[in-house]
Amino acid sequence: MTDQNKRIKDYFCKHTTRCTIEGVKKSKRFVGHDILKADAWDKVTGEAVYPDDISFDDMLHIKIKRAVHPHAILKDIDISRAKKVQGVVDIIVAEDIPDVRQFGLIIRDQPVLIAPGEKMRYMGDALAIIVAETKEAAKKARDLIQVKVEELEVITDPFRAMEADAPNIHPDGNIVITHHLNRGDVDEAFKNSAIVEENRYQTQFIDQLPMQNEAGVALYDERHGVVDIWAATQWLHDTQADVAQSLRLSKDQVRIIQPTIGGAFGKKEDVSVHIHLAIAAMRTGRPVKLCFTREESMITQSKRHPITIINKTGVDRDGYLTAWETKFVGDTGAYASSGPAVVHKGMYHATGPYNCPNLRGVSHAVYTNNTYAGAMRGFGTAQGAFAYEQQMDILAHKLNIDPAEFRLKNIYQKDSITPNGQQLTHSVNAEETIKRVMELSDWKGGRK
């Protein structure tokens, strides 16, 4: 049928990113030289192998039945009609895999499949794995699965989630983690400030939207007890360890093989297709493939956190920052993912590249029934940047000074100390950068 059937070993390393050095001139130094990208030839000819380009003879196709409500107890799941669809090989529900454990990047709070009596917490939760001879059969069977649920209050706002009477999305409550930041005497400094400005900022969900959706192929070598998974990840060894603990295998029984990745931008830090693929491969003994549609990728996998930022900033008459108080409330959605790290990292960067002697901050990463939020370029700092740069502009206008001058007065220099106590002992070119921007943009002062 297909012209492209390759042998297993063809998929191991031949086509991955770092295996060729064509075009790289023998040179010890790279900075300042034009270096051609090693895998560009594969990519311009269409030869590069991405996860969904891998196929095996005798391969089965997987579809996932997902949650039918963002916050509900699963009462019953009926797969009897779905099983009768021609071409269906296996439909796996939670009771088929009683030993499988939860997974997650920082906190292992994500179930592999929701069992009756347990809760679905967002629309991406998986209820069943459908394995069939064709994609069409798997899809048809998926749509015939019947589910009964008991609906619970859907929490979409982290401030609601933090209220005392809000239902707990996870057993330990809705605040995943709280961090504090303290330096100097903030109250005293505000009292002595010429201007104090307090504002509330809100950022939104953003999908990282790599061009390639999550996809993968898996194969179980029963004789050696090893499962091979070809799928994208940004944390090869963490993914391997998480998949292994979830399936109660040792790490050397799980091989994650990284094909060419069609973009990630943080979205592919989390486990996506991996565990479902492994389970299906081990149960059926045949190669299996699972490709998310764009819609499924958007519903199921991580987002950039929407963060509410409340900034209170003081300045003296000469335009120097005196005190900064900040609060970060990050909506991490149904599962923690990288949220505990992202939200507090955002808070530690609350003052941006500006010196401020007195600081007080608190951050909460909060569960809701939204799609979970995780890593995306900047890891919390992009949200913070929106808020602190607005503060700087507003203060400059109130002081009636040039916003660029105001920034230059307060900008980090060598030996500045960041909010988390790091001294910048190496080169800091922030001042130079602002000056260059002023020059290039023919800056006229920006006063009201």
Place this chain on the structure above:
Amino acid sequence: MQITITVNGAKRELEVTPYTRLLDLLREDLGLTGVKEGCGKGECGACTVIMNGELTASCLVPAPQADQAEIVTVEGLGTKDDLHPIQESFVEAGAVQCGYCIPGMVLASKRLLDEKPKPTEKEVRYGLSGNICRCTGYAKIIDAVMLAADKLAVEGSDSND
């Protein structure tokens, strides 16, 4: 049902269902995995092919509709050892990052340069406007197309086949 299509110069007779997408026919039945799927909804251009001389989102074309069509995919341009000048320009300009959009970008560039051998930057942007890239920010892709236009001009008109 049976259809006949010419893909990258070779005539193929294929058995398809009325619902088979041209995209799946090319990728799964013919093994032309350089044709990518990014959205399945005609929005992103990753599945771009040249069909009867026009840029076409293969995810939106039911295979029977491609009966008798002439189709060019990225595999029909050049090989790793013998790149088409457009492909060569993408490599040299550093226009390739994750690469997932690149087959579509290369074909959109081909279609553009076939019609306008000396495009302005604005025309290049317009010519590529059906193709999304999430990695590069487009600047180097546009450089690559301009570079390709120069290369093709030097090589002469017969390279535009």
